[in-house]
Amino acid sequence: MSKPLKQIHLAAHFPGVNNTTVWSDPAAGSHIEFSSFAHFARTAERAKFDFLFLAEGLRLREQGGRIYDLDVVGRPDTFTVLAALAAVTDRLGLTGTINSTFNEPYEVARQFASLDHLSGGRSAWNVVTSWDAFTGENFRRGGFLPQEERYSRAKEFLATAHELFDSWRGDEILADRATGAFLRDARAGAFVHRGQHFDIHGRFNVPRSPQGRPVIFQAGDSDEGREFAAAGADAIFSRYSHLEEGQAFYADVKGRLAKYGRRPDQLLILPAATFVLGDTDAEADELAREVRRQQVSGATALKHLEFVWNRDLSGYDPEGPLPDIDPLVSEEHISRGRAQVRMYRDPVAIAREWRELAEANKWSIRDLVINTGNRQTFVGAPATVARTINEFVQADASDGFILVPHITPGGLDPFADKVVPLLQEQGVFRADYEGTTLRDHLGLAHPDATAPAERAAS
Amino acid sequence: MHLAAALDGTGWHPASWREPVARPGELFTAGYWADQVAEAERGLLDFVTIEDGLGPQSSHLLEPDDRTDQVRGRLDAVLVASRVAPLTRHIGLVPTVVATHTEPFHISKAIATLDYVSTGRAGLRVRITARPDEADHFGRRGVERIRAYDSPDARGLVTDLFDEAADYVEVVRRLWDSWEDDAEIRDRATGRFVDRDKLHYIDFEGRFFSVKGPSITPRPPQGQPPVTALAHDTVPYRLLARQADVGYVTPRDAEHARAILAEIRAEQESAGRAGETLHVFGDLLVFLDDSRGEAEARRQRLDALAGEPYTGDASVFTGTAAQLADVLEELAGAGLTGFRLRPAVTGHDLPRISRDLVPELQRRDRFRTAYEADTLRGLLGLARPANRYAAATAAAATAV
Numbered sequence: 090m091s092k093p094l095k096q097i098h099l100a101a102h103f104p105g106v107n108n109t110t111v112w113s114d115p116a117a118g119s120h121i122e123f124s125s126f127a128h129f130a131r132t133a134e135r136a137k138f139d140f141l142f143l144a145e146g147l148r149l150r151e152q153g154g155r156i157y158d159l160d161v162v163g164r165p166d167t168f169t170v171l172a173a174l175a176a177v178t179d180r181l182g183l184t185g186t187i188n189s190t191f192n193e194p195y196e197v198a199r200q201f202a203s204l205d206h207l208s209g210g211r212s213a214w215n216v217v218t219s220w221d222a223f224t225g226e227n228f229r230r231g232g233f234l235p236q237e238e239r240y241s242r243a244k245e246f247l248a249t250a251h252e253l254f255d256s257w258r259g260d261e262i263l264a265d266r267a268t269g270a271f272l273r274d275a276r277a278g279a280f281v282h283r284g285q286h287f288d289i290h291g292r293f294n295v296p297r298s299p300q301g302r303p304v305i306f307q308a309g310d311s312d313e314g315r316e317f318a319a320a321g322a323d324a325i326f327s328r329y330s331h332l333e334e335g336q337a338f339y340a341d342v343k344g345r346l347a348k349y350g351r352r353p354d355q356l357l358i359l360p361a362a363t364f365v366l367g368d369t370d371a372e373a374d375e376l377a378r379e380v381r382r383q384q385v386s387g388a389t390a391l392k393h394l395e396f397v398w399n400r401d402l403s404g405y406d407p408e409g410p411l412p413d414i415d416p417l418v419s420e421e422h423i424s425r426g427r428a429q430v431r432m433y434r435d436p437v438a439i440a441r442e443w444r445e446l447a448e449a450n451k452w453s454i455r456d457l458v459i460n461t462g463n464r465q466t467f468v469g470a471p472a473t474v475a476r477t478i479n480e481f482v483q484a485d486a487s488d489g490f491i492l493v494p495h496i497t498p499g500g501l502d503p504f505a506d507k508v509v510p511l512l513q514e515q516g517v518f519r520a521d522y523e524g525t526t527l528r529d530h531l532g533l534a535h536p537d538a539t540a541p542a543e544r545a546a547s
Numbered sequence: 548m549h550l551a552a553a554l555d556g557t558g559w560h561p562a563s564w565r566e567p568v569a570r571p572g573e574l575f576t577a578g579y580w581a582d583q584v585a586e587a588e589r590g591l592l593d594f595v596t597i598e599d600g601l602g603p604q605s606s607h608l609l610e611p612d613d614r615t616d617q618v619r620g621r622l623d624a625v626l627v628a629s630r631v632a633p634l635t636r637h638i639g640l641v642p643t644v645v646a647t648h649t650e651p652f653h654i655s656k657a658i659a660t661l662d663y664v665s666t667g668r669a670g671l672r673v674r675i676t677a678r679p680d681e682a683d684h685f686g687r688r689g690v691e692r693i694r695a696y697d698s699p700d701a702r703g704l705v706t707d708l709f710d711e712a713a714d715y716v717e718v719v720r721r722l723w724d725s726w727e728d729d730a731e732i733r734d735r736a737t738g739r740f741v742d743r744d745k746l747h748y749i750d751f752e753g754r755f756f757s758v759k760g761p762s763i764t765p766r767p768p769q770g771q772p773p774v775t776a777l778a779h780d781t782v783p784y785r786l787l788a789r790q791a792d793v794g795y796v797t798p799r800d801a802e803h804a805r806a807i808l809a810e811i812r813a814e815q816e817s818a819g820r821a822g823e824t825l826h827v828f829g830d831l832l833v834f835l836d837d838s839r840g841e842a843e844a845r846r847q848r849l850d851a852l853a854g855e856p857y858t859g860d861a862s863v864f865t866g867t868a869a870q871l872a873d874v875l876e877e878l879a880g881a882g883l884t885g886f887r888l889r890p891a892v893t894g895h896d897l898p899r900i901s902r903d904l905v906p907e908l909q910r911r912d913r914f915r916t917a918y919e920a921d922t923l924r925g926l927l928g929l930a931r932p933a934n935r936y937a938a939a940t941a942a943a944a945t946a947v
Contacts (some may be wrong), residue, residue, distance in 0.1 A: 169660035172629035203623035226759035264571035
C-alpha cells in the first residue's frame with residue numbers, strides 16, 4: 090500500500106541583489122517600485138502560493154574596496170513593503186528576513202505583531218544572524234558581536250520576542266463602553282526578561298495578533314543553524330535543491346526535532362529553486378543556456394573568481410584560462426557584505442579543483458563560472474518541471490520550494506500559469522486556499538492551541 | 548492654508564472610545580485605519596500624522612499608568628501608513644518615529660520605502676522620549692528620571708535628546724541623498740547596474756552615534772520626504788529650525804502664535820536656514836458640532852466619562868465649523884501656514900473636518916478644491932531638494 094501523497098508547499102522569493110537576477114533583459118522591470126512587488130505578489134496569490142519572501146540588506150556589497158556594481162544594487166525596506174503588500178493581497182503569507190544583530194527585540198516584536206494584525210495573520214519572520222563589523226558600521230552599536238555569539242544572541246532574541254508576543258493572551262481587550270473597561274487587566278503586556286544579551290522589562294504595547302506569533306523561518310546551514318531551526322523554527326530555507334543532498338539535509342534536520350519534543354511535520358524544509366520553462370524540454374535547455382550567459386558576463390565571471398582567489402583579477406581575460414596563481418588566504422577579504430564568500434572554506438583546494446575542471450573541459454574563466462555556479466534548478470517543459478518538483482517532495486528531499494525567478498516582476502507568471510495547474514491536477518497542490526492565515530497554509534498549529542496547558546503548568 | 552489631521556486611536560479625548568461612533572474593537576485592524584485616512588483624503592487634507600510610542604499610552608507624560616479605562620496599545624505607525632498607502636491616492640502619510648531608541652539607518656530606508664509605496668506621499672514626524680520605562684524596553688541606555696520636560700533638572704537631558712534627534716534627522720537625510728537620482732544606469736554595454744560614483748558614503752560622526760552609509764534603498768521619489776516635529780519650547784524649536792520642513796506648535800492665541808513664530812524664525816536664522824521654507828502649523832484639538840452648545844455638551848459628557856476635565860498641550864476648540872474657520876483665519880493672520888487638527892473623537896470630528904470645515908474654508912477661498920499635486924512636497928509647496936552629494940560632484944567637475 091502506498092502512503093498518501095504529500096502536499097507541496099510553494100513560495101516565491103522576489104528576485105534581488107545577486108547574479109541570478111537578469112536585469113539586462115528587456116522584460117526586466119524595476120526591483121524598487123511598488124508596482125513590481127504588487128505584480129509579483131498578485132501572481133503568487135493567483136497561484137495559491139503559501140507565501141512571498143523578501144530578503145534584507147543592511148549594507149551595500151563591496152569588492153576590492155568599492156561598491157559592487159555588476160548585479161542589481163539596492164532594495165526597499167522589508168517591513169514596509171510587506172505592510173503595503175498586505176493591502177493588495179488577501180491570503181498570501183508575507184515573510185521577511187530581519188536581522189537579530191542590528192535590531193532590538195522590543196522593536197522587532199512590535200513590527201511583526203503589527204504586520205500580523207495589518208495582514209490578518211499572514212506574517213512570518215526569517216531570522217538571520219549577520220554579525221560583521223562591516224554591516225555594523227551603519228548602526229549605533231557598530232559591529233560589536235563576536236561571530237561565536239551570533240546564534241546565542243539570535244536564540245535569546247527570538248525567545249525574548251516570543252515572550253513579548255505572549256505577554257498578551259488575546260482576551261484582554263474588552264472595549265466595554267457601558268462599564269468603561271477598555272482592558273480587562275492593567276498589566277496586559279507585562280514582561281521581564283533577564284538574560285546574557287537582553288535585560289529588559291516593562292509592557293509590550295501591541296495586543297496579541299491573529300497568529301499569536303509570526304511564523305518563524307531560519308536560513309542558516311551550519312550545524313548551529315540546523316540546531317537552531319530544529320529547536321524553534323517552523324520552516325527552514327535550505328539551498329539543497331538537488332535530490333540526494335536534499336534528502337540528506339532533510340533527514341538530518343528532521344532527525345534533530347525529536348530531542349526538542351517536536352514532530353517531523355512541525356518543521357518544513359523549503360529549498361530555494363530557480364527555473365526555466367520552455368514549450369519543450371529542448372527549448373527550455375536552450376533558454377537556460379541563454380539565461381546563464383546573461384547572468385554571467387565576462388566581468389561578472391572575473392569578480393566571481395575573486396571570491397575564491399581573494400585578489401584583484403581584473404587583469405585576466407575572462408575568455409582565457411584560469412589564473413595559475415594560488416588564492417590569497419587572509420582574514421581580510423576582497424569581497425564584503427556577501428554570504429556567498431563563506432561558502433568557499435578552502436580556497437586553495439577549490440582553485441586547484443576548478444583549474445583541473447577547466448583544463449579537462451577546455452573552459453575559459455567565464456565558461457567555468459557558468460558551468461559551476463548557480464544553475465537553474467528546474468529546466469524543462471511545464472510537465473517536466475511539475476513532475477520533477479513532485480518527485481523531490483514525495484522522495485523527502487523537501488516539503489516544497491521557494492521559487493526565485495530570474496526576471497522582475499513577471500518571472501513568476503509562466504510558472505503560475507503553466508506549472509501550478511499541473512500540480513493541482515495531480516492533487517499535490519491546493520486548488521484554493523483553505524484557511525486565511527499563513528499558519529493555515531503551512532499546516533502549522535496556532536501557538537495558542539497549546540497555551541492553556543502551558544499556562545496551567547506555569 | 549494647509550490642513551492635516553492627527554490620528555491617534557479613537558481620538559484625542561481619553562474617553563473618545565466610549566462614543567457610539569468610535570470603533571475601539573477595530574483599532575488593531577487595517578480596515579479601521581484605511582477608513583480614517585480615506586475620510587481625511589475625502590476632505591483633501593494635505594496629510595495625516597499617525598501617533599506612535601515605544602510603550603503603552605499613559606495619562607502621565609513621563610511614566611506609565613495602570614489604567615484600564617482608556618485605550619492602551621497601538622500598532623507600529625510606519626507599518627500602518629504603509630498598509631494604507633496603496634489604498635489612497637493623494638494624501639500625505641506621516642507616521643511618528645521615536646529617535647531616542649531606534650536606528651536612523653532603519654528609519655531612513657523605511658520612510659524611503661513608504662515614499663515608494665505611496666509614490667511620493669511619505670513624511671515623518673520625529674519625536675524623542677524621556678520615559679524611563681521606554682528605555683527599559685530596550686535596555687541599552689538608562690534615561691535619568693525627570694519631573695517634567697520643562698523642569699530645570701531636565702534641561703540637560705532634554706537638550707541632549709533633542710540634539711540627538713537633530714543628528715538622527717541629519718543622518719536620515721544624508722542617507723536619502725546617498726544615492727544620486729540617476730545612480731541606477733543599467734548599462735548593458737559595460738555590465739554595470741549602477742554608477743557607483745553616484746553612490747556616497749555619508750560618513751556621519753556625531754556625539755551620539757556614527758553611520759557609514761550609503762543607504763540600501765535608492766533615493767526616494769520626493770528626494771527627501773518632509774520631516775516634521777511637534778515643539779513646545781526653545782529646545783524643540785531649535786530642532787524645527789535645524790531639521791524640519793513642518794513644525795507643529797501649540798499657540799494659545801494669535802499673539803502667542805506671533806511670539807512662537809518670532810522665536811522659531813530667529814532660531815532658523817541662527818541655524819543658517821533662513822532662506823528655506825519651514826512651515827509652522829498650529830495644533831488644535833477640536834470638538835465640532837452644529838452649535839457651540841452641542842460641542843460643549845459633548846466635551847462635558849466625555850470629561851464626565853473620563854472622570855476629569857481634559858487638558859493637553861494644545862488649545863481645545865469647541866464650536867461649529869464656521870467658528871473654527873474664523874479661529875484658523877485669525878491664527879493664519881499671525882503667520883501660521885497651516886493647522887494640524889486633533890479630532891477629539893475621530894469617528895465624529897474627522898468627518899466634521901472633511902465635510903463641514905473644509906467646505907467652509909473653500910467658500911472663503913482659503914483651501915484647495917482639488918488635489919493640485921501628486922506628492923506631499925507638492926501639496927506643501929516644497930521644492931524637491933537638490934542632492935547634496937550630486938551638487939558636490941557637479942562642483943568638483945566644474946572645478947576641473
